[in-house]
Amino acid sequence: MTDKTLRVAIIGAGRIGRVHAQAIASHPRAQLVLVSDPFGTAAEDLAAAHGARAVKDAADVFADPEVDAVIIGSPTPLHAEQVLAAARAGKAVLCEKPVASSVAEARELESELAGFEHKPVMVGFQRRYDPSIKKARDLVAAGEIGRVEQMTIQSRDPAAPPASYIASSGGIFKDCTIHDFDQARFFMGDIAEVTAFGQNNIPQLAETGDFDGAVVVLRSVDGAVASITNNRHCAAGYDQRMEVHGEDGSLFVDNLRPTSVTVNKKDFSAAQDPYLDYFLERYADAYRDELTSFIDAINDGGEVSPTVADGIEALVLAEAAEESARSGRPVRVS
Ligand SMILES: NC(=O)c1ccc[n+]([C@@H]2O[C@H](COP(=O)([O-])OP(=O)(O)OC[C@H]3O[C@@H](n4cnc5c(N)ncnc54)[C@H](O)[C@@H]3O)[C@@H](O)[C@H]2O)c1
Structure with a gap:
């Protein structure tokens, strides 16, 4: 285990985005640096509450060099494309359930991810x-x-x-x-x-x-x-x-x-x-321990659990x- 602080971005500042922001705030090895949400003032409001920056477009999250990891809490139809874009941009990813809208889309994602070296991709089955x-x-x-x-x-x-x-x-x-x-x-x-x-x-x-x-x-x-x-x-x-x-x-x-x-x-x-x-x-404890496990896997090169394969099953x-x-x-x- 290393003490390096993980700089995290949240995509989707709705119900689960706010839950993850709270878990990050209570975690000694994580810092919320960026929030993305295209609608209203959701991103600004959540970012302001946690001393983070806000953007409308998720593409700005993927391009941001200060972001180590992305937590995806956007609506389900966006998950697969955002997981892939984040992984392609060199970010570690914790994607909320379900990992994709369908088995076909999730299998496509799995096969795309198998085609290049990427940081850990974890699925949010916090139980x-x-x-x-x-x-x-x-x-x-x-x-x-x-x-x-x-x-x-x-x-x-x-x-x-x-x-x-x-x-x-x-x-x-x-x-x-x-x-x-x-x-x-x-x-x-x-x-x-x-x-x-x-x-x-x-x-x-x-x-x-x-x-x-x-x-x-x-x-x-x-x-x-x-x-x-x-x-x-x-x-x-x-x-x-x-x-x-x-x-x-x-x-x-x-x-x-x-x-x-x-x-x-x-x-x-x-x-x-x-x-x-x-x-x-x-x-609340589960989301926090899920985050700990995600951080450990990134910092120490361990396996994430649950995986995209668990998300597909x-x-x-x-x-x-x-x-x-x-x-x-x-x-x-x-
Ligand atoms: N693990 C859990 O316990 C848990 C609990 C609730 C929801 N979820 C999952 O989290 C996801 C979101 O659910 P929610 O309840 O937070 O929904 P929500 O509607 O409260 O929030 C979704 C947010 O995403 C934003 N959004 C829409 N398009 C976006 C885009 N292109 N980029 C970034 N943000 C965008 C919306 O404006 C909204 O603020 C769903 O996939 C759901 O299955 C998981």
Whole structure:
């Protein structure tokens, strides 16, 4: 590990851009130097809050010699071209999920990247760096619960994003479930079959043509089975839970709350505080540890994780889930 400070640019000053700016601000080995966003004053506002410069055009980020690394938090349809442009310009890249809009586009990106020497390119599946999920994975890898037989992932958002965001998101499987696909692969390895059900529970989102709820069943190559439950709204808040069941025991990751106080009375017992609110709070440690891992890989020449190949595998599962939900049939994946 070296102490060199990584000079970072953020492309896209929206929700996730602001989350990454916060992770950089709290990191002793990273400095936000540039923010790019073509609309309104988003770039200027985020840059000003962090003592960075602002530009409208992402091309000015790629050309800037003071930028070592680029975090891409622009809308999904722009990811593949911006990853390639940044890598071609000699920048290390942390690209938000999904790495591209489709499997075909992601494979094209992978093959372009294979054609030249470039700095590390990492994909933003931050859950792999969440301390609880990471510890559970370490215990599985150490054989603590034996062979994994079953897994349950619950992932529900407190409220749906605007229809305009959903329109360019690639749909629920590429936008939301993609995190759960990567999480399932993290614990169960490669997946052989996908069965998915889509729901429309939120009338205001009907015009998007996308599902706003989903239940997906995955069967791994090794025979383990995972069930994933997603919803774009959840009255109780940001609901993020996981169970891994193995032959020698089970692991649970529960929702996190600001405190662990419970109120217990004669006819009632319950936790006092609501769940940590949405991804900024729930995964704050994960975004920071993700950044640490990215910086270490750049400074020390190590491997990044997750890779573009992991991003492609998650997209394969997302497209299989879409096909299954639309056709009503299980879909085999190779
Ligand atoms: N890992 C996570 O937890 C997580 C959470 C949220 C979003 N995301 C991903 O991040 C991406 C952005 O999502 P968001 O919720 O922040 O969306 P958002 O709409 O809040 O922000 C996107 C920003 O990109 C800007 N933009 C548009 N065109 C641009 C361009 N050419 N160059 C630079 N910026 C441009 C927009 O003006 C907007 O400010 C999506 O791909 C989404 O899947 C990941």
